[in-house]
Amino acid sequence: MDLQYNQEEEQFRAEVRAFLAGWPLRGEEASLPIAEQETLFRSQAIERGYVYRDIPREYGGGGQEPDVLKDHIVRAEFGRAGAPGSSFLQGPAMLAPTLMEFGSEAQRRRFVPPTLREEIRWCQGYSEPGSGSDLASLQCSAALEGDDESGEWVINGQKIWTSNAQNSHWLFGLFRTETDAPKHKGISYLLVPLDQPGVEVRPLKQMTGGLDFNEVFFDDARTGADCIVGERGQGWQVSRATLKHERNLIANPNLMRDHFDAVVDLARTTLRNGRPAILDPGIRQRLSEIECYVRTNETSNLRQLSAAARGEELKCMLPMMMNKLYSTDTMQRLMEIAYELVGADGLLAPSEADLAGYAKGEGPTGWVEQWMFSLGPAIAGGATNIQLNIIGERGYGLPRDQRPTR
Template sequence: MCRTSCQGYSEPNSGSDLASLSTRAVLDGDEWVINGQKIWTSSAKSAHWMFCLVRSEPDAPKHHGISFLLLSMKTEGLDVRPLKTMTGESFFNEVFFTDARVPKDQIVGQRGEGWAIANAILKHERDGLGDPDVTLSRLNALTDLMKEETVNGQRIMDNPIYRDRLMALQGEIMALRFNDLRLLSANIKKEQLPLATMIVKLQGTELRHKLEGLAIDVLGEHGILYEDSPHLRNEGTWQNDYMWFLGLIIGGGTNQIQKNIISERGLGMPREPRNK
């Protein structure tokens, strides 16, 4: 039987600054008692399990006071509420914890080690959000669309402005694919390329958003149609993905935060001033 999971990371006041999360877990005998709220939890309504970040050490520095717990979505005290997005779907959810009890042995690692574990998982998530092979497949579909769509009897592909925009996207995708091959080679050699890894999510999501946006421009007035219009092209996937990737520019660690990480950790630039 297939088992799915969701991740309980973000909170209403802890998104970009995830380490400030406030969902509490207090050990009571052989159980953790959890109280708090998570938000933007993908697939929480259908998932069987959640891996959840909780503050278990309230007196420790914020990055060292977080633990990583596994819990069943049937746990008493969990309330999952779907959130409708601008795509019209309810893929994301709010999750409320009210004295939810979880066996104490359902902790991954040790108490206070949750931040390191979560960052390892986020690395794989961010890599997946910027998959250059999927983007290349989407570019090929866009190329076909530009050969099919016409304006005043002229193919869009024969319009130099649109063709230049397509070629610019093609160049960016080639660069992203070469970076992906560099990461593959480094992985085979067991080498670390932190800067090359950091740019994948940033470049990949922004590139997909631009690509889907060009498709909407190519469609002209059909590009503004949505949902169940009988005149939709490609079942509305261009419009849906355009808005979906706008969301992914924010999700999985906002691209603005990604730029800070790249500049500070990848390029060694001075840290962003913090409010005291």
């Protein structure tokens, strides 16, 4: 155990901090709309090699050698400064790394730079009404018309739970292209433009009242023959890589610490029996227990990061496959206390502002929204019951369930 960073790493941290002194922007730039300020600052951060570090310059990335510890330093320092770093949007966070791993040279050049600049916004088309946890049973079909060069995929069917489709230009997703192949081998990974007559996006209202996700209908929708990532029938393997990136997003320990601190503040400012709730022995017990989960999550992530930096991931496979479940469970426990602290205001529905804030709202109704929202991540990206199957089967060598359709 050596938690000291070496001189080179400390110097790197100092450089990052010096750069971050420029956020928030000042002068005339500070009067731009916030989204433009973020784009401006992020482009400077990419230029300096801090953001999208591993993606080469020619694809619009930071062009640095992979370095897990430097990634960690950048994330920690950007998080501390509240500055816009690598985006959590599906395009930069999930599609860009997937294209770097599996995409053709032409696809990388065409899509990665504008995706990182957020000029092309993406949504993910995986789930279908009949295919949730059993994703490989998906039926939404794509048939190739013409040849591999100039032909087009013709797409028919439906996707569901498509977050942000209403604000996206393109969809990446899984489609059945090989009708005669076994179910996992008949799937391809395609990129599909949404702005066309054959595509209809219908918003789905969430139980929170928010409108983050959608149904997407394809009726003879089209995309180029060259918009397949990987080979025909290889989509399942390509999508595993994307899912891995998604689970890492959900397990981000920095976000969890921010939420924990916010709930502690809520307990300080909420009065119970004429005194702050944080003096209540029951609340203290529960906050302490939850901080143990939060701290376990942080230290376990640091351990995995350190192992990855040394190429020793095999030493921590078990905790790695538990990350998603551990963090979504912890978040739900945390929000449970927040919901209790808002007391009778739990009768109130979230406001428009709460819903627009994407689970960051403040005030009692903001906490009500966050409490409801904390269920979402436990379902998205591999629901809890599926995580438990993975841990039981791959982690502890327990036999698979009987699956007659396999």
